[in-house]
Amino acid sequence: MEYGKVLRFHRVKQGLTQNQLADGIISPAYLSKIENDQTVPAFEVLELLYERLGLDFLETSSNHPSKEKLKEWYEAIAFKRQEDAKRLKEDILNQKETQENHHLYIFFELFRIRHLLLENEVDEAYKAWENIRQYKDTFDEEMEFYYHLGSGLLKYYQGDFDNSFQELMEAKNYSSSINLEDWEFSDLYYLLALSTSQANHISASVxxxxxxxxxxxxxxxxxxxxxxxxxxxxNYSRLKNYAKALENFHLARKIALQTGNQNQLRLVFINIGTLESRIENHESAIINYKKSLEYHDSESEFQEYDYLTTIHGLIIENYRLGNKTGCLEWVHKGEEKLETFPSEAYSLHFEVYKKVINHSNNLSKFLEDTIIPFFQEKKEHIYVIRYAMFLADILEEQRMYKKSSTYLRLAIQLLNKHSNLGGILL
Structure with missing residues (x-):
């Protein structure tokens, strides 16, 4: 057993310094060597150190509680079985050893990060991650795997996709030296695929x-x-291989119809709508966007955001078809949703189209002073591109050619840098 890691874990957890724990038993320097597994002390020394920490030396050193319940909980989290995950978490918390045993406590906290993310409690997940980091030098290779995987997921939820990929690659490096089940390897590969797709490393994601x-x-x-x-x-849509993209969407649709998975059907139709929009099949895009709304679940915060995305898509497609009445109808539906699910970004999107259709005199000023700076600050490049090109056209009509070319250059620069934008991910 790694006594040093256990001692350091409980010392840090109880807020003791090495001087305080070692006082009257051994020197702080010798305790440091024990904690770093540079020496194996006499049992008498260990007993005294364990006693000061309030631990039973014999129980802690000879009995190691099973991780089976924890791994069962983790599997429920990974497969998004939320009710099972909540029940198993309560069962685990009722076990005294979960909080007192170094090994179990570390795994519980590492798995809790992913559970909090499943519940969309990103801030709490970050706090849990900050807490567990202080014990990092007590981790074994298995703990390192779950630590980096959790770190990668956390960064993904925070929108830091490149660093998410790097953390997940660290997890992959540890995966070869520990015993993982098949589903854990597939889970890791899928998370790597998500992060690389969002970071625009499309070939890696494929x-x-x-x-x-x-x-x-x-x-x-x-x-x-x-x-x-x-x-x-x-991925294939971003690579402009639209036939291959549709093939995959239809395979997903076929499976989702068999399993009755409403969320997957919603995502399939949103993404087909996005694809059809990219190839300028506007009527088909509208049909698919509307179809996705049939599978909307208003109790899901993620789906509420996607609902606004879909409404925005319907506004754009109706506008492109010259259907101003249809465009305004969807603007009003979007504004109704904003009353119960506020979003500054979508409020601005909807306001743009109201001003366009109503021939507002201050449209170009609104785009220049409010819309483009807002989306630049948010680093939402696809909207900066779209509105910069829109503004460039307006300014050209007003014969403000120099200013028009400035916004056109901005759009082209971003378009060249972010040519793979598009698609709603899970």
Whole structure:
């Protein structure tokens, strides 16, 4: 057993310095060597150190409680079985050893990060991550794997996709030296696929999706296979291989219809709508966007945001078809949703189209002073591109050619840098 790591864990947890723990037993320097596993002390010394920490030396050193319940909880989290995850968490918290045993406590806290993210409690997940970091030098390789995987997920939820990918790659490096089940490898590959897709490393994402899909299909996991097909559809859409993208979306749709997965059906139709919009099949885009709304769940915060995204898509497609009445109808529906689910970004989107349709005199000023700076600050490049091109056209009509070319250059620069934008991810 690694006595040093256990001692350091409980010392830090209780807020003691090395001087305080070592006082009257051994020197602080010798305690430091024990904690760093540079020496193995006599049992008498260990007993005294454990006693000062309020631990039972014999119980702690000879009995190691099983992690089976914790791994069962983690599996429920990874497969998004939220009710099972809540029940198992309560069962684990009722076990005294969870908080008192170094090994179990570390795994509980590492798994709790992912559970909090599942519940969309990102700030609390970050606090849990900050807490567990102080014990990092007591981690074994298995703990390192889950630490980096949790760090990667946390950064993904925070929108830091490049660093999410780097953390997940660190997890992958540890995965080869520990015992993982097949589903954990496929889970890791899928998360790598998500992060690389969002970071615009599309070829890497295609590779990792294929890795994950192979395992999911071999285990007859239909739901996860559908998730992979949706992500792969987005990847191929970004690569402008629209036939391959549609093939994957339709495979996902077929599976989701078999399993009755409403969320996957919603995502399939949103993404087909996005694809059709990109290739300027505006009527088809509208049909698919409307279809996605049939599977909307207003109790999900993520789906509420996607609902606004879909409404925005319907506004754009109706505008492109010259259907101003239809465009305004969807603007009003979007504004109704904003009353119960506020969003500054979508409020601005909807305001732009109201001003366009009503021929507002201050439209160009609104775009220049409010809209473009807002989305630049948010680093939402796709909207900066769209509104900069829109403004460039307006300024050109007003014969303000120099200013028009400035915004056109901005749009082209961003378009060249972020040519793979598009698609709603899971």
């Amino acid at each position: 590779f990792y999706v294929d890795q994950a899909l192979e395992i999911y299909q071999s285990n007859y996991d239909l739901a996860k296979s559908a998730d992979c097909h949706i992500l792969q559809g987005i």
